Amino acid sequence: MNGKATHTKTRLDRGRGALGPALELVHTGRAPTRAVLTAELGVTRATAGAVAAELEALGLIQVDSRPGAAAGSQGRPSHRLAVNDSGPVALAAQVHADGFRAALVGLGGRTVATAPGCVTVSADPAQVLGEVVDAGAELLRGSGLRCVGAGLAVPSAVAEPDGTALNPLHLAWPAGAPVREIFAERVRAAGIEGPAFTGNDVNLAALAEHRHGAGRGAQHLLCVATGHRGVGGALVLDGRLHTGSSGLALEVGHLTVSPEGRPCYCGGRGCLDVETDPLAFLTAAGRDPGPEVSLLEQSRELLRTEYEDVAVRGAAEELIDRLGLGLAGLVNILNPDRIILGGLHKALLEADPDRLRAVVADRSLWGRSGGVPILACSLDHNSLVGAAELAWQPVLDDPLAALG
Structure with a gap:
């Protein structure tokens, strides 16, 4: 390996711990340029460049090849950063008293595709979750995109660590239904990659609004x-x-x-x-x-x-x-x-x-x-976006470990 390649590898090694924070900054819109990313991470321009390049190689972000500056700005132009519109997605599902909905959600809280919502909810949670996962799996097949995982929003407190729906009062489901376990089983059975998560719908709406909407x-x-x-x-x-x-x-x-x-x-x-x-x-x-x-x-x-x-x-x-x-x-x-x-x-x-x-x-x-x-609140279907945030979180925590 020549000296230049060794130096680049060393910079990237130093920046691996910054991959997750860097991705979250781009994901939440707080690092629109590489210069801002450099400042937010507190690293050198070279390290920020190596980090951005690695995230781009993973298919998560796009780095504009031509540096640009906003009108009236001073200093060196900087490369613009954005989430990759053709990158991986998370499968998001939501169940409520009047039906369910499935969607594919990319980085940045961007909804890529949505399945028509069902308007009736069975008293059998396994049947409902099987149907919503099947709808999501069909979306995935049609998109051809990689899936990082799946998230489910339900109108109930979700007790930890078991993931049970403690009080699905406005559904005819039994109290204590093991919704996380059922959802994870249906996700695996559908051949969908990545881990599966479940959370309360308002919790997930708040998370989505904090990252992408009125709560930012x-x-x-x-x-x-x-x-x-x-x-x-x-x-x-x-x-x-x-x-x-x-x-x-x-x-x-x-x-x-x-x-x-x-x-x-x-x-x-x-x-x-x-x-x-x-x-x-x-x-x-x-x-x-x-x-x-x-x-x-x-x-x-x-x-x-x-x-x-x-x-x-x-x-x-x-x-x-x-x-x-x-x-x-x-x-x-x-x-x-x-x-x-x-x-x-x-x-x-x-x-x-x-x-x-x-x-x-x-x-x-x-x-x-x-x-x-x-x-x-400013986001459409914010509970769905929040369900996707659950699935995206392992990638935000450690992109290399999550995507390999």
């Missing part, structure tokens, strides 16, 4: 969202989900906001889960839920088209006040630096942002000292 840059991100039924919450601390000692943290749906309110599935009364979800909104607005589309879509459509109706506006204000009370309690306990809202809560925020922010500020200690930014 937050250090202590609180996410609260409705699904098609119920309410969930999640907390991302310094880029990692906070799931507690056994995966059950942030079950905010069972925070009481109306002590004399509706009976909840958990055995309590007046929980966020039954006081601020789509069914609660439709009921408060005096609308009978129809079977044509999901409760969430019916609620969103009602807000979009009939918000000036006295009953609809009154129902929205009622739910906003209850949601604000719940958020204020969470702010007092968690002291987040940003709150993001999804599902019906996003639509309520957009309908009357001043009212919701005023309730939170008035009822929280920290809100009175300056307020906490409250934003709408």
